[in-house]
Amino acid sequence: MDIRALIKQEVLGQKAYAVDPASCRIKLDANENPLAMPAELRPRFAARLAAVELNRYPEAGSVALAARFARAFGVGADQVMLGNGSDELIQVLCTALARPGAGVMIPTPTFAMYRITALNAGFRVAEVPLDDSFDLDLAAMRAQAGAQPPALTFLAYPNNPTANCFSAERIGSLLREAAGIVVVDEAYFHFAQQTFLPELGRRENLVILRTLSKVGLAAMRIGLLIGPAPLVRELNKVRLPYNLNSLSQAAAGFYLDEEEAFLEQAAKIRRWRGELTTAMETLPGIRVRPTDANFVFFSCDFDADRVYTGLKERGILIKNFNAPGRLKGFMRVTVGTPEENNEFAEALRSILTE
Ligand SMILES: Cc1ncc(COP(=O)(O)O)c(C=O)c1O
Incomplete structure (x- = not known):
C-alpha cells in the first residue's frame, strides 16, 4: 500500500519541525x-499536583483559569x-480560518511553526522577507496584502530568531489596514515588557x-490566546474539549498564585542577557544583534557550522541558522545562568581563536 498517496500534498511537501536530539x-x-x-515553591507545587483528580476529565475549556487570566x-x-x-493556539487559529484559497502572511525569518501549521491547514503561505534591520518591510507586506489579502498574519513580538521587537508603528499600520486577523505573538513578553494588549479594545x-x-x-505546555469575544467564540468550536490537561491547569493556577517568583527569574534573565551580550561583543568576528528576548541572535565571520559543532563537542547546544543567503553565519543562543553564559562565551572564544 502506498501510504504517501493517501497523505495531503501540503504534508508530503514539509519537513517535520526539527528538535535537535543531542543531549548536551x-x-x-x-x-x-x-x-x-525555586526550591521553596516546590512542595506547594507538588501538593497542588497531588490534589488533582486524575480519574476525572479536566475542566473542559479551562473556564475558571481563563477568567483568572x-x-x-x-x-x-x-x-x-x-x-x-x-x-x-496557532493550530486552532489556522484550522478555523483556512477557508478554501485563503492565505497566511508571515515575515521571514520567523518562528517555524507559523508556516508549518498554516500549510498543514491548507493555507497558501506568503513569506515576506524582513528588511535589512530585521524589521517589517511595510511596503512589501502592503504589496503582498494588496495582491492576496491574507486571512491571517503572524507577527512574533519580539521575533524569533531575530530577537528584536518590530516597530510598533509598522505593526499599527498593518493592524489598521489588514482585512484579516493579525496575530501578535508575545511569547517573549517577559523579556521585552512591551505589549499590544492595550490595543485589543481598539x-x-x-x-x-x-x-x-x-x-x-515549558514542560507544562500552557499557552494563552487573547482576542475579540466573537472570534474566541468561533475558535472554541475548533478547540478539542480537554485540550489542557488537569496537571497543566493546576500548574497555570499555581503560576498565577506565585507569579512574583517567576517574574523575579525573568528579571534575572534580563540582567544576564545584558552581561552575555557584552561578553559576546568583545569576541573577534562576532556580530550581536540587539535583543528584546531571552536569546541572542548573532552572526560570525567564520564557518558557523564549525563553530556550532565545536560548541557541541564541548557540551554546549545552541541553534544554528547558518544557510546560504541572508542567514549565512547566523546562530541563536538562549540566555543561560551566568555560569553557563561564561562557559559558552569562553568556548566560543577558544573556537574562534583555534
Ligand atoms: C514566537 C514563538 N511563539 C510561540 C512559541 C511556542 O510556545 P509554546 O511553548 O507556548 O508552544 C515559540 C517557542 O519557541 C516562539 O518562539
Whole structure:
C-alpha cells in the first residue's frame, strides 16, 4: 500500500519541525528559562499536583483559569482561550480560518511553526522577507496584502530568531489596514515588557498570544490566546474539549498564585542577557544583534557550522541558522545562568581563536 498517496500534498511537501536530539550538558537552544522552579515553591507545587483528580476529565475549556487570566489582562473572560502551548493556539487559529484559497502572511525569518501549521491547514503561505534591520518591510507586506489579502498574519513580538521587537508603528499600520486577523505573538513578553494588549479594545482584528513556556513552565505546555469575544467564540468550536490537561491547569493556577517568583527569574534573565551580550561583543568576528528576548541572535565571520559543532563537542547546544543567503553565519543562543553564559562565551572564544 502506498501510504504517501493517501497523505495531503501540503504534508508530503514539509519537513517535520526539527528538535535537535543531542543531549548536551549546557542547553541553550530552545529559549527556555535556565532556572528550575525555586526550591521553596516546590512542595506547594507538588501538593497542588497531588490534589488533582486524575480519574476525572479536566475542566473542559479551562473556564475558571481563563477568567483568572482575563482579570490579570484586564479583558473579558470570553476573550481568553488556553491552549496546550501557544503552538496549539496557532493550530486552532489556522484550522478555523483556512477557508478554501485563503492565505497566511508571515515575515521571514520567523518562528517555524507559523508556516508549518498554516500549510498543514491548507493555507497558501506568503513569506515576506524582513528588511535589512530585521524589521517589517511595510511596503512589501502592503504589496503582498494588496495582491492576496491574507486571512491571517503572524507577527512574533519580539521575533524569533531575530530577537528584536518590530516597530510598533509598522505593526499599527498593518493592524489598521489588514482585512484579516493579525496575530501578535508575545511569547517573549517577559523579556521585552512591551505589549499590544492595550490595543485589543481598539482593534477587532487583533489577537495576542502569550505562553508560560519561556518563564519557567515549558514542560507544562500552557499557552494563552487573547482576542475579540466573537472570534474566541468561533475558535472554541475548533478547540478539542480537554485540550489542557488537569496537571497543566493546576500548574497555570499555581503560576498565577506565585507569579512574583517567576517574574523575579525573568528579571534575572534580563540582567544576564545584558552581561552575555557584552561578553559576546568583545569576541573577534562576532556580530550581536540587539535583543528584546531571552536569546541572542548573532552572526560570525567564520564557518558557523564549525563553530556550532565545536560548541557541541564541548557540551554546549545552541541553534544554528547558518544557510546560504541572508542567514549565512547566523546562530541563536538562549540566555543561560551566568555560569553557563561564561562557559559558552569562553568556548566560543577558544573556537574562534583555534
Ligand atoms: C514566537 C514563538 N511563539 C510561540 C512559541 C511556542 O510556545 P509554546 O511553548 O507556548 O508552544 C515559540 C517557542 O519557541 C516562539 O518562539
